[in-house]
Amino acid sequence: MSRNASNNILDRPLGFRATPAGRSSDVSSVSLSAFAYVYSELVQYHQGRAASISELERRLESAGYGVGLKVLECVAYRGKEMKRETRLMSILHFVSSSVWKSLFGKSADSLERSIDNQDEFMIVDYEPITSTFVSVPQDLGQLSADAYVSGIIAGVLDGAGFSARVTAHNVQVEEGENSRPPTNATPGMPRRTEKAVFLVKFSPEVLERDATLER
Amino acid sequence: MATSKCSQAGQQLWAKMPKVGGYTRLCFAWSVIGFLVHTNSSYRITHQANAELFALTYGSLVTELVRDHEDPIEVNKQLDKIGKSIGVRCVDEFLAKADVAGLGLASQCQSLRDTAEVVARMGFRMFLGVGAECGAFSQDQKSFSIYFHDNPLSTFVELPPAGDDQMGDDLRKLKYSNIYCGIIRGALEQVNLKVDVTLVQCTLKGDEVNEIRVELKEVLADGAGDDYKEE
């Protein structure tokens, strides 16, 4: 066993980080730049190994999927109520508020049900952290740098038993649509012209199950 | 723009400083840091990201590398190479933002000791929000170590204990935080300091503290590594 066997991760509080005095470090954030650099390298690593734009998006989604499964358990455990989400709307609220707050420090800007098809929902974020400093070049077309986040959402939903296809889309922000002041960008940075729309398309059996529970 | 006003004041104050040895200027710089930013930490980038999302994202990168390369020694090399790609980029942010805050401290890195102080104290604090110390300077002042306890990268990580199984033995040869070495090497190379950087102690292996050893190889005279090419 390692020399100080006692400070096994299972004995320390979840998310514990050592400080010289051995107490838990209360610093729960790193600079946005640190995250941006690591994420940029993750994207470049997958871009080097992907043959097409859609494969790059699939790879970023799968990178996020594993994280989503962990985040589901971690956020539920920290919720302390020892509850599980069993209904469609409750898991969507769990994602757009609890998961978003835990990962991005604020809840998603909106959660909407698509009008034309019942199995589709949209989670909107005007300032997705993963594309804070990203400029997708023309030749990469519709690639969204937020595919990693859609993978996280898919991991949370599948884990909870609501399997769904989740895709990230960057959509132009209309004039006056987003009145909230920008939060997580350098002061000199202009306001974002695109928002991230995470399209969640649930599988049929999930909808059936939820319908039976309705009755 | 509050910051730029301070920087002009900082510049005038700085210019009036009598032309004395670097040491006095270094002390002046420390007081400027204290005054301009937080008392207990040097310049910190205002915009933050969740530390656990950061740790999980890095974890996803490392596990992807382990899946693609299997051999832990190769993964260590990849982490160092990825770190270098970050290092050559983040050094400009460090210089630019320290400059805007009127510090211009980086310019005072005449000796390796100053550089060690700046990298350990300001670099780790600015990007990771954690304190790091430097020490163990060699006789010839050519190498030093950076020590830190709080490692945001390895928040949830536990390497399997020795002798668990073959996969476990491999993982124990993995230097999980090796990316730090590439970052420091890349950053210093951009300012003409060719260094070797190795992770010598890691709390994941049961050590008391994380230690990174930095050894100066050569001071590049002309343009900053202008034969820069992707390794």
Add this chain to the structure above:
Amino acid sequence: MGFLHLFIVNKSGGLILHRSLGPRAPSIGTNDWLRIGSTFHSLHAIAAEASPVRLPKNKNPSGADDGIQQIEGSGVTLKCLQTRTGIKFVLTAEPGTTDIDTALREIYVLYADCALKDPFYELEMPIRCELFTSAVDNLIERLEQSKMSAVR
């Protein structure tokens, strides 16, 4: 009086960005720009050699290579920020324009944020990051407005 052009030269003298910043900026063809970039790069180095005052190890106080920092012409003022990592940010403006140094430092910060953190930007290559160019325009606009209100 206002800003005219911004151009950025990488370590090896290659032009990685040129941008006109205002209506009064004369239009210059891309080939001319490439020549301007490399010529300025070599002039910058020669100036350090030819300068009567030689700084220790040819480094100015900010630790960057010494060289041309400012050129005052009758119709234009040119200012150059040379970074320790060897990149040159050069701004030209009509004489009497203030805040050029502030603009250069802010542009350096924007370069560090919008170009260097973009996964699709390759170091030393021409900057095509749309975030960077719009951030620079936004900065120049802000500085011009603050001058406008100051003049009134």
Add this chain to the structure above:
Amino acid sequence: MAAVPVLFVIVGKNEPLYEAEIDTSTGIHSSSSGDLSTRQNYFVLHSALDLVEKSAWTTNSMYLRVVDKVNHQQVSTFLTAANVKFMLLHSGKGEEVVKNFFNEVYQYYVKLSMNPFYKFDTPISSKAFDTRVRAAARAYLS
């Protein structure tokens, strides 16, 4: 009367991830004659799985209490947020006691699952996890 051993199994989507037959007084592997991990007990646990599937969607609490009784054996279940099933085959331990045991194990399970090197829904081979689960059984179920 020697403490009656319990059988604790963690079941993933469709395979067991962890298994421990625990003599709640000593916490080590029970060597008592009535070897618990007989095929018959696995059959009991297996059939309880279907009952768990059904009640998983009708209640949203993680602790499902006793889902099945077979002669004098009871099956208590705890369902994590990601529908990983903790199942305990015991002979009538108190509801509160079993709940505390499950909460303690859940805490270890979450910490284990956050490790980037642990892949979701794969067998748990960590010895540290095993020793702490046995200690928890001793603490709560003896």
